[in-house]
Amino acid sequence: MQKTSIEIKGSNFTLLVLYIKSNNIDLINKSLYKKIQEYPQFFKNAPIILNVSNLSLNQINWRKIQEVIISHSFFIVGVTGCKDNYLKKIIIDSGLPILLEGKKIENIEQNIEQNIEQNVSFFYRTHNFENIINKKTTKKTEKTHIIKTPVRSGQKIYAKYSDLIVTNNVSAGAELVADGNIHIYGSVRGRVLAGANGDVTSNIFCTALFAELLSISGEYWLSDQIPLKFIGKSAQIYLNDKVLTINSLS
Structure with missing residues (x-):
């Protein structure tokens, strides 16, 4: 029997979450520079999740925000906290996924487990730092x-x-x-x-x-x-x- 060349599994990864609270590009740039100077090795090439729940939709320049964050050597894994459909489209068009959080994630995982039992052939599961905060323990140590x-x-x-x-x-x-x-x-x-x-x-x-x-x-x-x-x-x-x-x- 020929072995498959790939395998997809669920897993947990610990990721930092960067909360963007201003549309001001210069302010974001200065704040990132100041934080990185405190711990340059810790943040260098760090994968992060962006939380945009506090962003105002007025005069938002998503491309500039994305560029300034990448310029500080961060790797953006995905975006969470986005409730506006228009902004979601812009983010997805920029090449980043929208990550769900909280109870929505738990419901998706339950549905996936049910489908696995029914021999559905392909599934994709997403895990992030914020999932771990809300996810309840289901197995004993x-x-x-x-x-x-x-x-x-x-x-x-x-x-x-x-x-x-x-x-x-x-x-x-x-x-x-x-x-x-x-x-x-x-x-x-x-x-x-x-x-x-x-x-x-x-x-x-x-x-x-x-x-x-x-x-x-x-x-x-x-x-x-x-x-x-x-x-x-x-x-x-x-x-x-x-x-x-x-x-x-x-």
Whole structure:
């Protein structure tokens, strides 16, 4: 039997969402430049989702907005938050997909699963940073995933339906993702994302906090948002009423 040359599957990816709140091209350009100067390596060639829910439709120049964002070395994956049909057409004509969010995504996924059971031959599923925020946990965590070696820059480790324990250091540019809790018994300088499938009860525990990004169930902090008194210290990060909260473990 001949094997197929391609395979299409659903998957989860952690993406930053850039909220555009002004039609002023110069203001957008200056704001992006200022933000990128803070963390040039973090944002360089970063894939992002654009949220345009706060944009005024009056005098909007979508092409210019798209060009100025790309000029700062961002890769635009798609656009969300667009409710105007005319703007949707402009965005699609510019080569970008419109991404659905919230309950609409859940309904689409349910329909896809039903169709799969009926042997429909082809499906396309879209996943983004905002899906993870709204998606409810449907499966329980399984056996804990344990990593004993250092996690190098560029490595990504995903513990699906599981907790993740790392007993070594995590370098800048590395990424830890788990549907459950994440424990790091070493210094962490990369990205740490717990509760990736929407579990708001997930926690992050670490013994030396220097992370580039911390996230639980889609709520996240960049390094400049982490309180300075916790940098380099042992800490627990969790959600309290959907707000990221940090406590000392020492």
